[in-house]
Amino acid sequence: MSHSFTIGIFGAGKVGTALARLGIAAGNSVLVSGSPRHTHTQMLLDVVAPGAVEAGSAEVMVRASDLVIIAVPFAKSDEIDYGLFTGTIVVDAMNYWPAVDGVVADIERAELGNSEFIAMRNPRGRWVKSLNHLGYQELAEAAAEGTRGRLAIGLAGDDGDAKAVVSAWLDDIGFDPVDVGALADGRRLETGGAIFGRSLSRGEFALSLGLVES
Amino acid sequence: MQLGVYSFGSLARRADGGVVSSAQAMRNLVEAIRLADEVGLEYFGIGEHHTEPMPASAAAVVLAGAATVTKRIRLGSSVTVLSTEDPVRVYQQFATVDALSNGRAEITAGRGSSIESFPLFGFDLHDYDRLYAEKLDLLLTIDRGNPVNWKGTVRTDLVDAVVVPRPDSGHVPIWLGTGGNPQSSLRAGQLGLPISYGIIGGVPAKFAPLADLYRRAAAASEAPATQVRVSVGTPGFVGEQGESARDLWWNEWHHTMSELGRLRGFAPPSRTSYDRDTAPGGALFVGSPDEISDRIIELHSHLGHMRHFLQMDFGTIPQRDFLRSIELLGTEVKPRLEAALGVEPEVVTS
Ligand SMILES: NC(=O)c1ccc[n+]([C@@H]2O[C@H](COP(=O)([O-])OP(=O)(O)OC[C@H]3O[C@@H](n4cnc5c(N)ncnc54)[C@H](OP(=O)(O)O)[C@@H]3O)[C@@H](O)[C@H]2O)c1
Numbered sequence: 001m002s003h004s005f006t007i008g009i010f011g012a013g014k015v016g017t018a019l020a021r022l023g024i025a026a027g028n029s030v031l032v033s034g035s036p037r038h039t040h041t042q043m044l045l046d047v048v049a050p051g052a053v054e055a056g057s058a059e060v061m062v063r064a065s066d067l068v069i070i071a072v073p074f075a076k077s078d079e080i081d082y083g084l085f086t087g088t089i090v091v092d093a094m095n096y097w098p099a100v101d102g103v104v105a106d107i108e109r110a111e112l113g114n115s116e117f118i119a120m121r122n123p124r125g126r127w128v129k130s131l132n133h134l135g136y137q138e139l140a141e142a143a144a145e146g147t148r149g150r151l152a153i154g155l156a157g158d159d160g161d162a163k164a165v166v167s168a169w170l171d172d173i174g175f176d177p178v179d180v181g182a183l184a185d186g187r188r189l190e191t192g193g194a195i196f197g198r199s200l201s202r203g204e205f206a207l208s209l210g211l212v213e214s
Numbered sequence: 215m216q217l218g219v220y221s222f223g224s225l226a227r228r229a230d231g232g233v234v235s236s237a238q239a240m241r242n243l244v245e246a247i248r249l250a251d252e253v254g255l256e257y258f259g260i261g262e263h264h265t266e267p268m269p270a271s272a273a274a275v276v277l278a279g280a281a282t283v284t285k286r287i288r289l290g291s292s293v294t295v296l297s298t299e300d301p302v303r304v305y306q307q308f309a310t311v312d313a314l315s316n317g318r319a320e321i322t323a324g325r326g327s328s329i330e331s332f333p334l335f336g337f338d339l340h341d342y343d344r345l346y347a348e349k350l351d352l353l354l355t356i357d358r359g360n361p362v363n364w365k366g367t368v369r370t371d372l373v374d375a376v377v378v379p380r381p382d383s384g385h386v387p388i389w390l391g392t393g394g395n396p397q398s399s400l401r402a403g404q405l406g407l408p409i410s411y412g413i414i415g416g417v418p419a420k421f422a423p424l425a426d427l428y429r430r431a432a433a434a435s436e437a438p439a440t441q442v443r444v445s446v447g448t449p450g451f452v453g454e455q456g457e458s459a460r461d462l463w464w465n466e467w468h469h470t471m472s473e474l475g476r477l478r479g480f481a482p483p484s485r486t487s488y489d490r491d492t493a494p495g496g497a498l499f500v501g502s503p504d505e506i507s508d509r510i511i512e513l514h515s516h517l518g519h520m521r522h523f524l525q526m527d528f529g530t531i532p533q534r535d536f537l538r539s540i541e542l543l544g545t546e547v548k549p550r551l552e553a554a555l556g557v558e559p560e561v562v563t564s
Contacts, residue, residue: 012396012397013395013396013397014393014394014395014396017396034397035397037343037347038397038400038401040400040404040431043400043427043430043431043434044396044397044400044427047396047423047426047427047430048396048423048424048427075339075340097478099328099329099477099478100328100329101339102329102332102339102340135415135416136394136416137394137415137416137417137420138416140416140420190479191478191479191480192479193479196479196480196481197475197480197481198481199487
């Protein structure tokens, strides 16, 4: 990949720092916006994701990034300023997980996929659902192109150009991207689905979802 | 290296194929703790869980039952879901266990892996962060001694309050229990509290940067060296032979994880993933005494932990198998670890 990505990550938790490490390893510039409830995020990053930089503000991070990733608990995701995302490629890596998040009445009522629900917070964001289906420790097993056992990561979204960018980036950090369709099709990547929580190759992944490989 | 066991309680299978009552499960735990003490294990942690298959909801009460029939083993919670507890009551209970056990009680405060306690005790999950932060602060304030003065928002203020009994040593050890969120490691270090990692999947050695972060944060906040300790709890089971131990335990593990997966929307574990997770480097410490001691020694080279404790009673594992595993951990694994790493020194806190 000739273009080197700048990525911005909301959340310095398990998933956020795992992705930060993958980004750094792939030569990305990595910015992180940590929790409003915590201090010393840079100290944390220096140890667990050396090279990643705490963003001065969410706004600065969004402006500077080719794509941003939301990796905060679903139940707290309403704290983020979605107004910043107009025109921005946003990867939603969250799962709505009632056993951890509690029941969020709005999404139960909406009968939408998690990411469709989140995307309504700013319809002018360029939303892509991805990176939610594997545990953070499995995500760390990303591997170089052509490596045996490279893992598939699904992505779903309505903006084809945004998906192309996210696909290129996923490939860059060590995954085989599999396009599963529109944002509404992203429901197939969620909890309870055929591939959720499973480490699969691109072929197995496509087969499990009944997709024909292009 | 201290060795130990933790449990959320389990409904052991009986010879006739049925399972024991949840009341019998509590008696089984006391029997297990007693044996663990006899075979020289250093730690037993209980709860807190509020489900039918794992019914150990009241850790301190079980530990009090064990306190007067054991001599050396340390008795702790694993974990106390502090957000939905009353810290005054928690402290009173564990100080009482400490008294009855002549100074062997410990508290591990944490988030826990599930949220059943919120509706059960009438708390709103949306208040989670504030409840946790304030209640931890209150618990630590109480441990500093009487009179207790505390202000916050989650309960009325305490003004010159008296919390009794007091532990003879002056303190009940308070640990912070966490999974892999780096912010929790940072926080434990900043507070100068010992940290307990619950690692139930993936590659435990990958927690090394978190333990490093914890130690750096502790050093930066000038925490006393005696407080800077790392313990690790993982699933595990010891049998005479590695192969047969893994076969026996697979059914129990599969049972629990399928049940959990059904509730939370993930697929049941495959035997392939189980074989990977029970092999060297994985998170499930299931095998022969040689295998388990080698694996703990190997993990110790990454994390420098001073205590490793195993959750053995998954599924409906018969009590006999649970007890046998405890016995082997004490009689077979412990001597191997002592030979390799030396005897873990007593921690004297002031
Ligand atoms: N764990 C996994 O294996 C996994 C895998 C795939 C997807 N996911 C999904 O990814 C998301 C994150 O999971 P996780 O396991 O990484 O959780 P985590 O370890 O708890 O980390 C989430 C982090 O985000 C922080 N945060 C909360 N609100 C924030 C905000 N407004 N801005 C910036 N940071 C904020 C949290 O801090 P506080 O302490 O203040 O809350 C916490 O440090 C969840 O939706 C989860 O379902 C998880």
